[in-house]
Amino acid sequence: MQEVTESTKGPILVTGGAGYIGSHTVKHLLAQGEQLVVLDNLSMGHAEAVPEGVTLVEGELMDAVLVDWLFTEYKPEAVLHFAASAFVGESVDEPLKYYKNNVVAPLTLLDAMKKHGTLRIVFSSTCATYGNPQFVPMDESHPQVPVNPYGASKLMLERVIQDCEVAWGVKSVFLRYFNASGCDFEGMIGEDHEPESHLIPRILMALRGEIESMTIFGTDYPTADGTCIRDYIHVNDLASAHALALNYLRGGGESTAVNLGTGRGFSVKEIIATAESVTGLKVPVTFGPRRAGDPPELVANPAKAKSVLGWEAQIKDPRQHVESAWKWMTGPKGGRYSK
Ligand SMILES: NC(=O)c1ccc[n+]([C@@H]2O[C@H](COP(=O)([O-])OP(=O)(O)OC[C@H]3O[C@@H](n4cnc5c(N)ncnc54)[C@H](O)[C@@H]3O)[C@@H](O)[C@H]2O)c1
Numbered sequence: 001m002q003e004v005t006e007s008t009k010g011p012i013l014v015t016g017g018a019g020y021i022g023s024h025t026v027k028h029l030l031a032q033g034e035q036l037v038v039l040d041n042l043s044m045g046h047a048e049a050v051p052e053g054v055t056l057v058e059g060e061l062m063d064a065v066l067v068d069w070l071f072t073e074y075k076p077e078a079v080l081h082f083a084a085s086a087f088v089g090e091s092v093d094e095p096l097k098y099y100k101n102n103v104v105a106p107l108t109l110l111d112a113m114k115k116h117g118t119l120r121i122v123f124s125s126t127c128a129t130y131g132n133p134q135f136v137p138m139d140e141s142h143p144q145v146p147v148n149p150y151g152a153s154k155l156m157l158e159r160v161i162q163d164c165e166v167a168w169g170v171k172s173v174f175l176r177y178f179n180a181s182g183c184d185f186e187g188m189i190g191e192d193h194e195p196e197s198h199l200i201p202r203i204l205m206a207l208r209g210e211i212e213s214m215t216i217f218g219t220d221y222p223t224a225d226g227t228c229i230r231d232y233i234h235v236n237d238l239a240s241a242h243a244l245a246l247n248y249l250r251g252g253g254e255s256t257a258v259n260l261g262t263g264r265g266f267s268v269k270e271i272i273a274t275a276e277s278v279t280g281l282k283v284p285v286t287f288g289p290r291r292a293g294d295p296p297e298l299v300a301n302p303a304k305a306k307s308v309l310g311w312e313a314q315i316k317d318p319r320q321h322v323e324s325a326w327k328w329m330t331g332p333k334g335g336r337y338s339k
């Protein structure tokens with residue numbers, strides 16, 4: 001591996017850097033002295049989530065002229081590609097939105113990378129590419145048979161990037177995140193989706209009376225308490241994985257795919273109990289049917305991330321996930337950006 005020094009670090013293009021995971025990663029990379037430019041159409045992201053010192057270009061990934069200009073202007077040496085539509089349930093109802101935004105739009109990005117000779121990409125993939133578990137914990141060799149359009153769209157882009165490597169040499173790290181959760185511990189950036197469909201924010205919104213109750217989607221899964229099990233990975237752990245993946249590629253690492261999870265699963269009911277314990281408040285709960293597209297259990301085997309990238313989750317206790325999300329929601333911004 002080649003050594004990465006300050007002089008070998010060039011600018012990084014971060015698509016979707018104004019979003020939830022992107023903005024936490026931008027904060028982390030900025031603190032490491034990286035030069036960053038964010039492209040985000042602010043469909044889900046927030047200008048306020050992008051820190052001072054980072055250029056935000058508000059625009060559309062699908063806009064070939066804009067994306068070409070970005071590469072000419074900033075000459076990025078690598079791309080962190082977060083921009084996507086990312087709700088499993090919505091993808092079942094609106095598959096075309098997912099195939100357009102998660103497969104078609106990034107082709108513009110890859111075209112520009114090819115044209116400008118940018119040969120490194122870290123791609124936000126997902127455990128949703130695996131589908132229903134054939135064994136748990138799931139390692140990267142688990143068959144990829146997605147059970148929702150979101151997972152299918154992410155798997156398609158993995159394949160597209162692999163084909164581009166054969167054709168013109170782009171090197172990639174596919175980071176297959178499990179369930180991103182929690183917020184930065186300072187409480188000044190966090191998760192603010194409209195609408196919000198993720199479990200922990202929905203629980204906390206119910207606690208704050210922002211919604212009447214939170215609905216548990218399915219209590220008849222083949223799990224100990226009948227609710228779905230997920231591996232909740234703290235957003236700051238995801239941020240540090242991106243820094244390591246970037247330096248791995250800079251050091252000449254071969255293309256690879258790694259799971260990002262803790263290796264431990266928690267049921268929906270266990271997360272609700274954790275939120276009640278952290279806040280001392282009772283969550284108003286209703287019971288609903290299963291949500292289409294939800295596998296019963298998704299838990300990572302994260303061993304490869306450790307051996308290849310030297311990464312391991314540091315924030316494994318779900319209490320810390322809930323505490324940091326609660327801090328964001330009850331902090332000065334009240335869990336919402338002003339713009
Ligand atoms: N949240 C999770 O649990 C999770 C798990 C696995 C993978 N991922 C992946 O991680 C990435 C980030 O997820 P997130 O939770 O931060 O989502 P997010 O919606 O908060 O962030 C995505 C960002 O991309 C921007 N964007 C979307 N389409 C765009 C386009 N066409 N042009 C320009 N900008 C665009 C949005 O405005 C938003 O700021 C996504 O690719 C998602 O699929 C998320």
Ligand SMILES: O=c1ccn([C@@H]2O[C@H](COP(=O)(O)OP(=O)(O)O[C@H]3O[C@H](CO)[C@H](O)[C@H](O)[C@H]3O)[C@@H](O)[C@H]2O)c(=O)[nH]1
Nearest residue numbers: 086088126128178179197198199202215216217228291294
């Ligand atoms: O109000 C709610 C919200 C969620 N859930 C349940 O909580 C679990 C987690 O759901 P989330 O919506 O928080 O997360 P998903 O597992 O659907 O999806 C997230 O993680 C995936 C990987 O598992 C994807 O990559 C995706 O981008 C990301 O949104 C699921 O069993 C879901 O059915 C509820 O019971 N009630």
